[in-house]
């Protein structure tokens with residue numbers, strides 16, 4: 473069947489799936505209400521958002537320079553920087569860092585870039601035990617599904633579905649338990665994994681070129697455990713996440729948290745290199761209570777060629793708050809089923825064109841109503857309807 477027919481079939485399947493429909497309905501209105509409340513209480517976030525857009529435009533125009541600066545500063549803070557052009561290169565770098573000490577226990581923080589690269593599946597295929605530590609992403613791992621939303625990956629899974637999935641992992645959860653009780657079971661299950669893990673893998677919400685640091689936002693507290701307890705921390709992130717300075721990066725992190733409706737973020741971690749001490753004779757030793765090694769893989773995966781595309785380039789300003797998804801009438805019915813392998817909804821159609829392929833993105837774009845609601849709520853004011861209209865014109869039927 474052709475790509476368009478396949479897409480339509482998938483979308484109809486989502487409409488008929490009661491679990492997806494229930495999960496989306498329960499979560500979407502909560503998400504929009506949270507963002508409106510945040511912007512009402514902290515209106516300065518809107519002003520910060522327009523500053524972030526300006527800085528990002530300038531950064532993307534000089535991205536090669538900022539990639540190089542980031543790599544130099546990661547090295548300066550005793551980290552190990554790498555640049556990967558594609559999935560194969562990223563996995564090769566990862567294999568070299570991890571070595572042959574199989575099998576290892578690996579804990580992972582949620583990261584869409586690691587989904588793009590297929591890191592979890594790759595590590596499991598090598599015999600390692602890998603656990604997602606974000607609760608939503610853990611549910612996605614067990615269900616072998618794809619994340620349904622950039623910030624809330626399991627937004628489509630209602631409580632009953634979550635219980636069923638967690639039981640498959642061996643957790644002592646039962647029908648009739650309330651959500652608080654379920655979360656406590658997950659907490660005690662993952663606690664041991666954090667302590668015993670050999671490696672922690674994370675993404676980065678944003679990267680600061682001037683210091684080689686990454687910023688990670690978390691509410692669950694899992695990111696701190698993932699990046700602090702194992703002896704090795706590997707961060708994998710897209711090159712478009714780079715901001716020139718730490719204060720620019722901080723500003724972007726605040727905007728992302730605000731437009732995801734999770735403000736103030738409970739935890740904001742800034743990580744620059746491995747843990748260290750100079751408490752004895754001012755002699756610097758790397759590797760104390762936190763990781764002994766910090767590795768950062770900067771991932772291209774189609775982004776650098778998208779910069780040259782007059783339409784797709786604007787999407788690189790996206791800070792992945794997922795606000796557009798909750799506002800889109802099509803996504804509200806289908807979630808990320810209306811999308812590529814990783815990204816879905818308004819921003820996801822364009823990201824699919826950047827990181828997967830134009831034909832798939834063009835077929836997906838035909839289902840957009842071009843109503844413009846996504847652009848209205850986007851903190852970066854990305855003209856997604858305009859880009860999607862262009863993708864429609866690229867479809868070869």
Ligand code: SF4
Pocket residue numbers: 799800801802803817818839840841842843844845846847856857860
């Ligand atoms: S313009 Fe298209 S992608 Fe944007 S909200 Fe409307 S239907 Fe969704």
